[in-house]
């Protein structure tokens with residue numbers, strides 16, 4: 369839901385995007401022409417190539433001709449879908465927009481039906497024949513795309529088996545996932561505020577954990593625990609079933625261990641993920657040090673889990689859209705003029721929709737659209753520091769998408785692990801720019817603490833979550849069905865090492881694994897967050913050491929999009945992600961930030977006592 373607050377003008381009013389580079393408006397006759405054209409081409413594609421891909425007749429020339437035509441049709445559909453999606457996001461309240469999106473999606477599904485055989489035939493083609501074709505120079509431009517599709521081959525079952533598994537999942541794993549959402553969304557957490565019991569949703573309850581009033585945070589924590597405990601019977605059962613389902617799939621599809629299928633999706637190998645995780649774990653003492661500082665700043669002797677998100681300082685004045693834009697452009701320019709030039713293009717050519725208005729979707733994103741057009745950035749800018757960071761984040765994505773267009777529709781997108789590189793990098797440039805221009809120790813400290821807490825949540829907490837999941841899947845395999853009490857133990861076991869002595873985890877906290885949706889909807893997803901954030905810190909550390917030499921390689925990295933596996937693309941910029949020293953470089957930067965926070969806090973304390 370879009371959050372439309374009555375706010376004072378912040379300069380983003382009237383800043384809306386111009387989508388005419390896609391289509392003029394909903395009545396643009398080109399929409400119908402493109403739909404018809406894509407549909408006709410897809411049918412012809414099927415007639416021409418069905419039966420020819422998984423066949424003795426396959427040649428490099430035939431394959432490449434087919435891939436290029438497939439890419440071109442896919443881009444044509446992609447353009448229609450992008451336009452429908454952006455129009456809808458800009459004003460969800462107009463029923464015409466929802467209907468248009470629905471219509472385009474349905475037509476796209478119909479068109480894609482004619483194209484699906486290609487992937488199936490390509491995967492089914494025997495290895496020796498596929499390799500012969502892949503070795504040929506003519507397919508080099510699409511090699512990564514083609515190889516990537518085939519990596520799932522050892523884990524695919526026969527077509528009838530796949531069909532049965534897929535159909536039965538609707539009443540199996542997918543049904544349990546939906547049941548989880550329904551249970552969680554229907555709980556009304558009883559939270560005692562100002563002497564009265566309030567019945568709050570999960571979102572409302574969790575938001576109270578950020579409240580400056582400790583009593584409210586405590587009440588929210590108690591309410592959350594009680595609500596989860598009351599539903600523990602069904603939630604615990606859902607967890608057990610889905611973990612077991614995961615393990616059955618692994619057995620049927622020959623995945624050697626629970627995380628293997630996720631690594632395959634992420635195009636990353638086990639050694640790299642292990643290196644990343646152990647590097648983080650070796651640095652948990654930073655988290656402990658930071659929370660000890662926070663404890664001191666807040667003046668809380670017995671720091672509990674519900675104090676973790678308490679704000680240290682209240683936020684300063686608003687930052688106008690124009691100011692925010694200037695801060696970002698300057699930070700980008702300082703790093704690379706090319707980067708700020710591209711960002712400026714977004715502002716000058718109206719590729720940004722920034723105002724807050726009724727009917728507009730909430731949140732922020734950068735949509736790549738299609739390589740023949742350009743990305744669009746979407747944000748609800750309300751003048752908070754957080755908004756400046758978000759704008760920098762989305763523009764980072766935008767620049768990445770802008771540069772990687774030259775890889776074409778099939779290879780411009782990166783996997784999850786590197787998808788957040790440019791966005792987080794953009795944020796870090798702006799963060800350092802802001803911090804340097806801030807002279808007042810209190811404001812500097814405030815900025816630093818909020819950045820550190822953000823980074824901890826993305827780097828260390830996600831490693832904790834992943835370790836918990838590993839323990840959970842392992843325990844289910846060796847111990848059979850697990851009780852909530854047993855899972856609580858595993859949860860606390862995974863969390864305690866990170867906080868050390870700084871935070872006392874209450875018994876209540878033991879129940880808090882139960883509401884985390886990633887465990888249910890996308891097992892082992894969380895390490896990708898740590899990977900992305902720490903990758904950027906390590907890259908930034910490299911930049912500090914190498915200066916300008918790094919900048920051009922970084923731009924090159926963004927331009928290469930998803931044309932190869934992350935490990936290989938990063939190797940080209942001189943980064944070895946299997947090397948613990950690379951990750952430690954990023955962690956060292958983080959340690960310096962913690963130390964700076966401690967120093968600033970001392971200065972601030974001195975100032976106060978004078």
Ligand SMILES: [Zn+2]
Nearest residue numbers: 761765788791
């Ligand atoms: Zn992002």
